[in-house]
Amino acid sequence: MITGTPKPIEELLEMLEPYENIIVAGCFGCVTVCRVGGDKEVQVLSSTLRLAREAKGKNLQIREVCLERQCDPEYLELMRPYLEEYQAVLSIACGAGIQFLAEKFSKTPILPGINTGFLGVTERQGEWTERCQGCGDCVLHLTGGICPVTRCAKSIFHGPCGGSVEGKCEISKDVKCGWQLIIDRLKSLDQMENYGKIKPYKGWDSSRDGGPRRILREDMI
Amino acid sequence: MKSGSNLERVLSAGHFSVTAECGPPRGADPDVVREKAAYVKDNVDACNVTDNQTSVVRMSSLAGCMLVRETGVEPLIQMVVRDRNRIALQSDLLGASALGVRNLLCLSGDHQKFGDDPQAKNVFDIDSMQLIHMVKTMRDEGVFPSGEKLEGAPKFYIGCAVNPFADPYDIRVPRLKLKIDAGADFVQTQCIYNMETFIKYMEDAKKEGLHEKIKILAGVTPLKSAGMAKFMNRMVAGIDIPEAVIKRIADEPKEKQAEKGIEMCIEQIHELKEMEGIAGVHVMAIEWEEKLNEIIGGAGLLPRPVIE
Amino acid sequence: MLPCTGRIDESLLLKAFENGADGVMVVGCLEGDCHYVNGNIRARARVERVYQILEQIEIGPDRVRMYNLSAGEGAKFAAFANEFVEIISTIGQSPINKARSGNSQPVQEVES
Known part of the structure; x- marks a missing residue:
């Protein structure tokens, strides 16, 4: 929501x-x-x-x-x-x-x-956390269902960076390291082969950087 | 030769290499860089010039590189992806190469939260892995990432950084392998205090044959005092200083702690020199550049080789 | 009719002030003794939120207060009521009532 x-x-x-x-x-x-x-x-x-x-x-x-x-x-x-x-x-x-x-x-x-x-989820009554930045080019199938763009403070595609300590992000002990989560999940899915590939530069044009966005569904008009 | 830099020549010739770093000043005074560079001169094969480290605004890395070079020291430009998108990064790479900078270190950069401007917008258009790949493409294929041909390819000896002490440990060697695949020629590590973890890291890297694919420069930082050791251990993400190391310096009286820190650093360099797969050391004497000669000389690494 | 203090929400308490109350006391069952498990705990949280709102808008936070007692404690109820009336008398008329003296009541339109 x-x-x-x-x-x-x-x-x-x-x-x-x-x-x-x-x-x-x-x-x-x-x-x-x-x-x-x-x-x-x-x-x-x-x-x-x-x-x-x-x-x-x-x-x-x-x-x-x-x-x-x-x-x-x-x-x-x-x-x-x-x-x-x-x-x-x-x-x-x-x-x-x-x-x-x-x-x-x-x-x-x-x-x-x-x-x-x-765009977030309800952790519990009174606590919501972010999950999606609506970047327009979803890679969740490659990252164990955890978004590097949203969950990593640096939105990096080959994490975790050197600031990841005991599962926490360098920005705060209250923030989980997104890449630690991705790796834990890839391991439990036995999909670590996804980690060993260099990912192409992300096209931010499908994100807000490409200007205000529009979805046009011809089939529905 | 990929870049023809002095650092590349020294490493290619099989010498144990030495690099150091200069942090540019928080202002426009060029003499601060010149003074630091004078301490670095003749002690190293190349000198890193940091890029707004810890997100604190400083004189630009490229300007710092020019001042360092003016003093007769080969510069190594650090470039973080925090503050510039791929357009600015490409442009600065071309500019740095045109001005004669031949060594490059590709970094993510600390989050802006740590600096003076925590409200700044960060960029992270591409990550450090992709920056390595981008430079390699430009250097070796003579094209922009877009595929357009370059009017003169930039010449860089491409470096990356690794932190063997960050978590999760078991991704650290695979991540170095990724950086090699992306195109890194050399790597400088985070400052090492926990030799036990580092030895394990090197063993794991050697199992993959990584030490033969990339020149590994081990990072060291002399401790000035027990207080500094405790502070770094507690406050700096990804720095791991074992209790035994802290105790060794803390056991000295206050006025002798700096001396002890230097002795420990020299000892550590000797140990690193003997390790298989270590191609050199990166001595980060933070705001203590005047001690570089003592440390590097003490480790038996002077004079630096001259290779034509 | 309210079956439980858990049915009281913030707007109800605020409405009381809008309708001219100088103070509002919420009396619930003893904590841990709620027929609806945690109705009185929820009520307490809502009273706290109203307390904060009254503080922010400078009406005086102490004008709202929650008390807990069991249905059999008539004397205690009387004592609490006296205590609260005492508190409110000391604080005095709410700024709303002060401003209104001489003015007519505001019109409220509510649409669900």
Whole structure:
């Protein structure tokens, strides 16, 4: 899922300073699952903002909504009938949702309520870790199902580097060495022959480096 | 000859080779490099010039190489893949070769987290293995990785680094083999303190015949004090200093610890000289270049051979 | 009706403040004694989060507090209630109520 973290409340209050009547918009997609932008978070954030503003003697009217997804146009359209009544939308969806809102509604300021994080997994309640950078050229079949681009701090293809100690990365004792994980897994799969080959330079053009990406599926259009 | 460098000539002639390193200054003062190079001069076959080591910003490695060469020392340019993409790396390789640098060390580079600018964007477009391969392609085939022909191929004696003390141990020799396959001519190791592990590493490398395919320069760093030993052991990833080594220097009174460190380093070089498969030593006297002559001379490695 | 403090979420507590409460006490069963295994432990975590929110927005974190007792401890409940009222009286009126005195209640729109 796409993960994220709430923006500090002071930052949001500063962002909302010019407005008195806004929409706080959540999303029932990824951000609901990682508890940063769902229906509940809309309620808590709206209450928090109202209380903070009222304590300073400045009211803030909030319409609380949570869309099925902010990354699909048909759900965004549901906001159109009432959007003009509000001065701004504070979206706590991921960066994709926030931008899509901005794109669809050209006359309303759209503000980010969260900092979008990474494509990750739930380790346990309250802990998420990164797994994929969406580089567009998957090599997981060669690396035991563990991604060197994401899991290695240097994204190297022939690791581990000299900074790998007792399974930990040189950047922090809290970070596992991605290449130690790859090697452990290759060994348990009896696929160490994959290690002994020099891999071609990675084509980062399928990644973000190639410019904003597009997937076009002719068969579906 | 692949590059015609002095280091290559000395190693090819079968001499036990010596390299050292100069860290460029954290500023634009060229005299800092000149002073260090003066201590290095006549003691080594080539001198590494580090490339923003530990991600701390310093004068560029190429500029440092030029200053070192001006002093009469053959430079060895270190190049990390942390800060430059393949376009910049190729360009700098061409530039270094054009300016007469003939030795190259291909490195990943420490993560930027360790330096002054932990918020910097890192590059790692290609890794150190691929850098070796890229230089070899450019040198031997006279083409860019893209396949375009070069107007003059860069001439480098290609080096790589290995850390026999990093984990997992059992990938260390296979990884050296990969670097040889990629095109490395020589290798400089991480500083060795744990001779037991290093001997095992060499045995494993020799079983694969690697010592015949690549010139292995064993890395040593003289300890200045027991405090430095403890600090390095604890704080520097991939450095392994056994208790016995720390104890040996710690048992000396403080004012004699530096002297003891040098004695231990010389002793270690003697031991390395006797080991089959070791082609030379890389003496990293960190901010202690003035001791190089004493160490290298003490190890019976002076004068350095002159090979035309 | 709430069957368990585990059913209380942060927004409910915040709503109480929005609706004019100067303090909110959450009274749950004794820890380790929850009919729903860990409802009161979850409640405690949520109360802690509200505590942090109140601190961040300068409403005064001590306006929310969790107490634990068993259903048979009527006297203790009374003592806790008195204690909490004492605390809140000392802290005084919430900044929301201070700001509101003279103002009308804000309108809330909720859409599910």
